[in-house]
Amino acid sequence: MLGQILKDFDACGIVGEATNKLTGYLACVSRKLDRPLAVIIQSTSAAGKSMLMESILAFTPEEERVKYSAMTGQSLYYLGETNLKNKILAIVEEEGAEKASYALKLLQSEGELTIASTGKDDQGRMKTEEYHVEGPVMIFLTTTAVDIDEELLNRCLVLTVDESREQTKAIHDLQREAETFDGLKRKVERDRVLTIHRNAQRLLKSLHVVNPFAKQLTFLSDRTRTRRDHVKYLTLIRSITLLNQYQRPLLEKGGLQYIEVTLEDLATANALAHEVLGRSLDELPPQTRRLLEQLKAMVQARCETEKIDPELCWFTRREVREFTGWSNTQPKVHLDRLEELEYIYPRRAGMRGSAYEYELLFDGDTETAKPQLVGLIDLQKLGYDEKFTGHMAEFAGLKRPQNGAITEPPLAAPSSGKGASRRSLPKSRNAQTGHNLHVVVS
Structure with a gap:
């Protein structure tokens, strides 16, 4: 559906x-x-x-x-x-x-x-x-x-x-x-x-919706705000089941009528939750993360063209505006956020007065650093057989969802040459490993 x-x-x-x-x-x-x-x-x-x-x-x-x-x-x-x-x-x-x-x-x-x-x-x-x-x-x-x-x-x-x-x-x-x-x-x-x-x-x-798998479900519990996110996750599951109420038998027990959640409903909910609820746990607002992705691409392109180390590839707000096509306000707001969270470091250029240039501290993969909601149960443990294909192939359940904590990528090795003599700065440790999300729902 x-x-x-x-x-x-x-x-x-x-x-x-x-x-x-x-x-x-x-x-x-x-x-x-x-x-x-x-x-x-x-x-x-x-x-x-x-x-x-x-x-x-x-x-x-x-x-x-x-x-x-x-x-x-x-x-x-x-x-x-x-x-x-x-x-x-x-x-x-x-x-x-x-x-x-x-x-x-x-x-x-x-x-x-x-x-x-x-x-x-x-x-x-x-x-x-x-x-x-x-x-x-x-x-x-x-x-x-x-x-x-x-x-x-x-x-x-x-x-x-x-x-x-x-x-x-x-x-x-x-x-x-x-x-x-x-x-x-x-x-x-x-x-x-x-x-x-x-x-x-x-x-x-x-209708009442009963989840027979509820006690077997798992959810991230490392912070208090997940108490509300967990309720959102359970409500998302019930919404999927409610939408399919005419494709489900109406059951009755103890004088109460209800429909039941299926494993396919859980697979769909898990797929959506990875992106939607995972995003709510991200320390970067979506627009700020989008700028981080573009900064990473801009710095990589300049390093390849000019044959320099990333630590020496500083950039100005004007260069960011020209590369992204954004107005003046947007880079200013999001660069300040990235600086506050130590994804970039401001460098004062001596010949430019009070003007700043920035260094990109983030050395992770912007794709794997995107938020993912971890801690969800592997549906194969509940007997789910991933056999559904069709128009929603991009939303099919993972064969082996990640159940542990998100790991951090190793810090980049110290640069050689010109970059090696510079004062060592703390690199961003915000990169997270993710996984490709493939969900199939009929």
């Missing part, structure tokens, strides 16, 4: 972003659960975060989503008792809900809001009135902020928009196609596909 959902997103003109599309779709389905997921889409300006949110929301029934551009601090408390129950609350920019952030956190954690407010009765005397907003509600936000409120971040899945040149080219191709007859046909097909999905989601019921 998830493979077909991806095909339908493509048919509607939403190119790439496979993980984001599926995670967002499943998060919207979780509105039917007692503890729904919450999602924040993070990207730089004009990267397409609002378009991604709008595209995902378009697959859900209009009557089951509520969308605002901004919210005042007290507005959530007066929405009425059932106005948000089992619905999606979408806010276009997280900054627009800054004043209501406390209420949003409570609504996500507690599933309801209650406030006592003063008013006047018919005789003009002061009285206390209680207002109650009943959940649960799935919260959907977007933001351009690099640093997100920690309390809100802990409660949400963070999705980051693909800002690669390949994705931009694919979007340009699609935009040009929209001006052709094929684009007109796609527009008509989009309306048909969305109607099917909205009607299908109207048929979804709020």
